[in-house]
Amino acid sequence: MTAYRFLQPVDVLFLRGNKLFGDPGSFGESLVPPWPSVVAGALRSRMLADAAIDLPAFARGKVQHPQLGTPESPGSFTVTGFHLARRAASGDCEPLMPLPADLVVSEGDDDTLTVRGLAPLDLDARGLMSSASLPLLPVLAEETRSKPASGYWLTADGWAAYCAGQAITPATGLVHSRQLWSLDARVGVGLDAGTRSVADGRLFSVQAVAMTQRQGASDFDTGFLVSVDGADLPTEGLLRLGGDGRAVSIHAVPNPPATATHADTMLAQQRCRLVLTSPGLFQAEGQGWLPVGTTRATDGSYRFDLHGVTGRLVAAAIPRAEVISGWDLARWQPKPALKAVPTGSVYWLDALEASPEALQTLTASGLWADPLSPDSRRAEGYNRLVIAPWQAVPWRGHPGRVT
Numbered sequence: 001m002t003a004y005r006f007l008q009p010v011d012v013l014f015l016r017g018n019k020l021f022g023d024p025g026s027f028g029e030s031l032v033p034p035w036p037s038v039v040a041g042a043l044r045s046r047m048l049a050d051a052a053i054d055l056p057a058f059a060r061g062k063v064q065h066p067q068l069g070t071p072e073s074p075g076s077f078t079v080t081g082f083h084l085a086r087r088a089a090s091g092d093c094e095p096l097m098p099l100p101a102d103l104v105v106s107e108g109d110d111d112t113l114t115v116r117g118l119a120p121l122d123l124d125a126r127g128l129m130s131s132a133s134l135p136l137l138p139v140l141a142e143e144t145r146s147k148p149a150s151g152y153w154l155t156a157d158g159w160a161a162y163c164a165g166q167a168i169t170p171a172t173g174l175v176h177s178r179q180l181w182s183l184d185a186r187v188g189v190g191l192d193a194g195t196r197s198v199a200d201g202r203l204f205s206v207q208a209v210a211m212t213q214r215q216g217a218s219d220f221d222t223g224f225l226v227s228v229d230g231a232d233l234p235t236e237g238l239l240r241l242g243g244d245g246r247a248v249s250i251h252a253v254p255n256p257p258a259t260a261t262h263a264d265t266m267l268a269q270q271r272c273r274l275v276l277t278s279p280g281l282f283q284a285e286g287q288g289w290l291p292v293g294t295t296r297a298t299d300g301s302y303r304f305d306l307h308g309v310t311g312r313l314v315a316a317a318i319p320r321a322e323v324i325s326g327w328d329l330a331r332w333q334p335k336p337a338l339k340a341v342p343t344g345s346v347y348w349l350d351a352l353e354a355s356p357e358a359l360q361t362l363t364a365s366g367l368w369a370d371p372l373s374p375d376s377r378r379a380e381g382y383n384r385l386v387i388a389p390w391q392a393v394p395w396r397g398h399p400g401r402v403t
Contacts, residue, residue, distance in 0.1 A: 009211045015034040114170070181209050182209075236252075237249070279382055
């Protein structure tokens with residue numbers, strides 16, 4: 001069974017990325033949302049404390065937790081989703097998704113928004129040549145030039161429409177980050193490691209993230225929604241999350257968000273999209289930017305075959321690669337830095353062959369060659385995805401305003 005928890009910040013959060021800071025004049029930028037490994041570590045630390053596990057012995061592998069295993073051999077605990085979210089007064093939680101790479105939001109002179117989708121096209125057939133590795137390129141068709149707008153997130157309605165291949169209505173499908181959190185620059189003082197006192201000339205600044213808090217019955221709290229398989233999660237209390245171990249409260253989710261499947265549509269069309277809902281660590285499998293399960297055939301095409309789902313990879317929309325690292329508490333050293341395909345990257349498959357059960361298995365397992373292997377990065381929630389229908393033609397979203 002999948003357990004869902006809403007994490008509500010009690011104070012500001014310091015959600016540091018992988019950039020060093022602390023030198024005089026340096027600036028620490030926050031990452032919203034943080035990597036899924038951040039919440040995985042926070043939950044595991046709380047579970048170990050609740051079980052009264054000897055932490056030094058656990059770090060050395062001398063003590064095993066029934067669901068967490070050991071640092072060298074993780075147990076059944078697996079983060080299956082970690083998203084920015086908002087919780088209403090009723091307790092219902094709504095996950096908020098970053099814009100996928102095949103969506104573009106444009107802002108008009110009258111502040112109206114238009115959401116449009118990229119569609120794979122064969123540019124060679126139109127007399128345009130490129131050095132792309134795949135036969136089709138995602139193209140945004142527009143009559144006049146427009147400037148993309150930033151800072152928007154998909155609501156539950158917007159995400160449902162996107163996953164169904166339908167147009168997104170801005171008024172109900174989008175929300176801006178300024179409605180969800182604000183940033184507050186804080187000044188820090190460096191310490192002398194030897195004397196444990198303030199070091200002269202060591203001032204630095206860091207971003208603090210202040211999540212929106214509910215003011216009335218019609219408003220909402222902003223936080224994070226996490227889903228975990230294979231573990232009994234705490235239902236109340238606090239977690240230490242992010243830099244400086246700032247507190248977040250834990251709340252059980254009475255009505256987990258529903259997820260619609262469109263297997264019949266995809267199997268009838270024999271094509272689909274693979275959309276990453278967490279960073280993809282494909283480099284560890286030797287795949288680089290290609291999803292796990294992809295190989296190059298003798299004719300030069302790329303074939304996808306994983307967990308009973310097969311197809312031909314024909315197009316991809318991938319933002320610039322990220323670098324994922326982190327701190328290993330058990331070994332008290334940095335984790336290896338790995339290049340990651342960003343959340344929201346999209347892969348298009350045609351010649352799809354699968355069953356509804358195979359599509360469900362791929363979604364549940366993620367893009368891992370062996371989902372049952374004791375891999376710490378798999379347990380931390382990386383390589384997660386949804387499978388959505390292919391958008392046959394570039395569609396224009398309904399213009400509107402976000403209220």
